[in-house]
Amino acid sequence: MKYLIAGLGNPGAEYTMTRHNIGFLILEELADSISANFVSGRFGLIAEGRIKNKQVILLKPDTYMNLSGKAVRHWMNSAKIPIEQILVVTDDLALPTAKLRLRAKGSDGGHNGLKSIDAELNSQAYARLRFGVGNEFQKGKQVDYVLGSWDKEEWPLVKEKIITSAEAIKSFVLEGAGPAMTKFNQ
Numbered sequence: 001m002k003y004l005i006a007g008l009g010n011p012g013a014e015y016t017m018t019r020h021n022i023g024f025l026i027l028e029e030l031a032d033s034i035s036a037n038f039v040s041g042r043f044g045l046i047a048e049g050r051i052k053n054k055q056v057i058l059l060k061p062d063t064y065m066n067l068s069g070k071a072v073r074h075w076m077n078s079a080k081i082p083i084e085q086i087l088v089v090t091d092d093l094a095l096p097t098a099k100l101r102l103r104a105k106g107s108d109g110g111h112n113g114l115k116s117i118d119a120e121l122n123s124q125a126y127a128r129l130r131f132g133v134g135n136e137f138q139k140g141k142q143v144d145y146v147l148g149s150w151d152k153e154e155w156p157l158v159k160e161k162i163i164t165s166a167e168a169i170k171s172f173v174l175e176g177a178g179p180a181m182t183k184f185n186q
Contacts, residue, residue, distance in 0.1 A: 002054075088113075093133060097157065
């Protein structure tokens, strides 16, 4: 039984520690915890590993956020992973900083990465783990905010919740969306 875990973000050093790249940061934490290493693959960086008896493919798309669906669709099809065994990890402006929300399916909520995945998969029936980045920006400054770095004051909580997010992903893989939601939704 294989799972595809896609963490959304943008490739490039200038984006590494930005709010928009929380999906990449969470997947890096998860990869470290299961001793998996990222290597260059089609449409992104891939790490393959195991969470107990379950095989996981971790994907950090290199397509930039707005085209994330191409990478997810490619790996879903090439690894023959059913949609209910896909989890997408992304930032969310509608949630307070570091608040987690796991859902078995849902809307894109205005997120361009999720819009791309919805369009490529022609479905919203995949799980998603949303990581709150807050919305402390002036009107018209949303792009600058999500592409900005975490504040020093926020970082300790964010780092703690990155670790919690990796545990939530493990719970999703081992127990399913329902039990994981019960444990990790705040």
